[in-house]
Structure formats: C-alpha cells, structure tokens
C-alpha cells in the first residue's frame with residue numbers, strides 16, 4: 001500500500017487511463033457537436049494526432065509523466081496556436097467540449113471543478129484575436 005500516491009491531479013484523474021478517456025471524449029464531442037463546428041474546422045480531417053498530443057500535454061500538465069515535453073520540447077502553447085484564429089467564440093467552443101467531457105467523467109466533484117476552472121484560464125490565454133466591440 002505504501003506506493004499509493006494520490007497527490008497529483010494526474011492521479012486524481014485516474015492516471016493515464018483517466019486522462020486518455022477525457023481526451024477521447026473531448027475530441028469525440030468536438031467531432032460530432034454543432035456547438036463546436038468552428039473549432040472542428042480548424043483541425044485536420046483526422047483527429048488522431050490531436051488526441052495524442054493533448055493527452056501527452058495534459059499528462060505532464062496535471063503532474064504525471066512529461067510526455068509532451070520529452071517528445072516536442074517546451075509546449076509554448078500560445079505560440080503553437082498562433083496559426084489559428086482564436087477569439088472568444090473559439091475559446092468558448094473549446095471549453096464547451098472540455099466542460100462537457102469533464103462533467104461526463106467519473107472524477108470527484110472537486111476535481112471536476114478544479115479542472116474546469118484551471119482549463120478555462122488556459123483556454124482564455126490562447127486567444128489571439130481582439131473582439132470588435
């Protein structure tokens with residue numbers, strides 16, 4: 001029992017299995033929901049690489065193995081999103097998919113709230129378009 005470590009968000013999400021399941025559901029929703037039509041169009045026809053990259057990123061981000069950094073180096077996420085036009089609409093569509101996927105998960109309520117709040121900040125940070133008033 002002494003190797004039971006539930007200190008990180010990664011562990012609280014169920015480790016690799018839980019993080020992968022969240023990412024799979026997130027992209028399934030993006031792929032099938034009219035609510036996410038605009039951001040789906042920014043992605044390639046196949047979401048296979050997106051699934052793998054977001055899984056690898058969230059693994060390290062949540063305190064698990066730093067898979068993304070090991071393979072691709074520093075995430076520089078904002079910079080990597082510059083080729084895509086991301087305003088409030090795109091941010092909200094991304095968060096719609098993510099919040100839905102989190103709500104459908106079996107994470108503890110406090111873990112769900114924590115994830116939604118922190119990922120809302122990351123998504124907002126990714127905006128690179130000024131909204132016209």
Ligand code: HEM
Pocket residue numbers: 039042043044049050051053054057072077080081084086090091092094119122123124126127
């Ligand atoms: C705010 C709205 C967002 C939009 C519209 C968006 C869209 C995209 C698109 C079109 C790509 C390129 C295709 C791909 O490689 O998957 C991408 C890549 C990526 N996104 Fe996002 N994204 C958003 C927010 C986020 C957030 C909040 C995160 C992290 C929590 C994230 C993590 C990533 C990662 C890790 C990649 C792969 C980067 C690379 O190595 O090229 N994205 N995103």
